[in-house]
Each structure stands twice: as structure tokens, then as C-alpha cells.
Amino acid sequence: MSIVEARGLTRRFDLSDPWVVRMLTFRKKRILTAVDDVSFSIEKGTTYALVGESGSGKSTIARMAVGLLAPSAGTITIDGTNLNDPALDPATRTALRRRIQMVFQSPYASLNPRWRVGAILAEPLHAFGLAAGRETARVAELLEQVGLSETDARRFPHEFSGGQRQRISIARALASEPDFIICDEPTSALDVSVQAQVLNLLKRLQRELGLTYLFITHDLAVVATMARRIGVLQHGKLVEEQDTIALFAAPRDPYTKMLLDAAPRLHPASATGR
Ligand SMILES: Nc1ncnc2c1ncn2[C@@H]1O[C@H](COP(=O)(O)OP(=O)(O)OP(=O)(O)O)[C@@H](O)[C@H]1O
Ligand SMILES: [Mg+2]
Secondary structure (H helix, E strand, O other), X not given: OEEEEEEEEEEEEEOOOOHHHHHHHOOOOOEEEEEEEEEEEEEOOOEEEEEOOOOOOHHHHHHHHOOOOOOOEEEEEEOOEEOXXXXXXXXXXXHHHHHEEXXXXXXXXXXXXXXXXXXXXXXXXXXXXXXXXXXXXXXXXXXXHOOOOHHHHHOOHHHOOHHHHHHHHHHHHHHOOOOEXXXXXXXXXXXXXXXXXXXXXXXHHHHHHOOEEEEEEOOHHHHOOOOOEEEEEEOOEEEEEXXXXXXXXXXXXXXXXXXXXXXXXXXXXXXXXX
């Protein structure tokens, strides 16, 4: 059963000068189609990877999938509910917001530096009315789940390493008990060895909690062991989509081949995507 479905997802940005300037200079409107008619679906409990170069539209899709940005055309649905349906009642909207969480590339930017980790993790509990009366215990549980300790709740984000901070971001995403997590380059700011630890953590959490991931990266090596299925984005278009093992064994699109060539440490035998 698929939980997440994108159909004809499109997002345009108007990059034009203000109209007065256009009138005076006779310049035309400039519209950028950052995401162009993209469709994919993600099976419950699996990882779908979106791979592509900088500017290919990955984060724009992520922002639409989490409901931060409205599509110009097309839809994205979670269990059949359209995220951007204006007729959604507030309760359904809140429930969807709780179910879909995001982990960003830079935990420096996404964790409030003035808050202790305990407060950062308790915030979603309050927002969604979860673990009422046992917040402290739930925060301890979340920290343990991501390989940190209960006493870390008293510390501030800057007291942690990059990898630990990303664990805190993951714990914060888990706090709202989501079933769908969008990871936008969650490990690209980390050293390779730390990267592997965070990827393993994400995989373990997926197994334990039955999570569904949309995993965004420019690095095919990262998704070889993470994703069941891969979509390759180029200039906002999905140029190829295949199961991970098939894609590594026989890429169809020249652009995919180029990305694979750029990741020479990989070959099909190393692809063990779930
Ligand atoms: N709010 C915006 N206004 C105008 N243009 C935008 C906006 N957001 C994104 N873009 C443009 O849309 C295109 C896709 O951007 P996006 O951030 O989705 O790429 P990306 O694949 O995530 O790249 P990266 O790997 O660098 O993160 C880029 O050309 C970007 O400049
Ligand atoms: Mg991006």
C-alpha cells in the first residue's frame, strides 16, 4: 500500500522584475519551473530517494510534501488526503502536520540555539497534546531512541557535535509520532564516518517504527543502502525511476549514468536497498 502519492507535481517561481521595471525596459516575465510534472508513490514503511544535482528541485518537492509550499499544479496526497485541499477541516490538517515531519540538512539552522534540548523535544509534545503529564519521561525515551542520554536534555544544541545535533533533529521529528519523514540531505554536512552512523540510525528507526521516508540527496552512494526505489531529477523533471538494485545494475537515462560515474566507489553488488 502506498502512503504518499505525488501526481503531476509542479511548482513555478516568478523571477520577473517588478511590472513597472518590465514596462520601462520591455523585458518579459521570467517564470522558472523548478518542479515539472513529477509523479511518484512511496510504499508504506519503505524509503524513496530523490537524487539530483543542486538546483534540480529536490527541496522544492520536499517543501511541497511537508505542506510548507503549495504546488502550482498537481497534488500530493498522504493516505488519499490532499495536503493542499482548501476544504480540509482544521483537525485533519493538524493530524496531517503531526504525521509528516522533516529532517533538514543543517541541524545548526533548524534547532533553536537558545533552548535546551529537553525544551526542543517537548515542544512538539505540547503542540500536538502528546504524552501529557509524562513529557519528561517521553523526552528521555526519545533521546535514548536516537542514541543519546537522558541527561542530554539539560544541554544546549551548541554543546553537541554535528552528528549528535542531527540525532536531536531526528528525535524532534519522532516526538510527534509521525509515519512519514522527509529527510532533505540529512547527512551531507557530516563526515563520512558520522554519516554512516546517522544513516544506520535512520534505518533502525524505520524498522522499529515502520516509518516511511522520502530521502533527498545529491549523492547516489548514500541511497544505495537506504532506498527501495530511486527517482532521478534533472532540471525539475523526473528523468528516471527504478528500484534501487535495477537502477544501479542498468541505469536507463544518460544523466543517471553520469551520476553513477561520479560515484565510482559504487557498483551493483553494493546496492542492498530495502
Ligand atoms: N522561493 C523561491 N523563489 C525563487 N526561486 C526558487 C525558490 N525556491 C527555489 N527556487 C529555485 O528553484 C530551483 C530548484 O531549487 P531547489 O532548492 O528545489 O533545488 P535542490 O535540488 O534542493 O538544490 P540543492 O541540492 O542545492 O539543495 C533553483 O533554481 C532555485 O533557485
Ligand atoms: Mg535542496
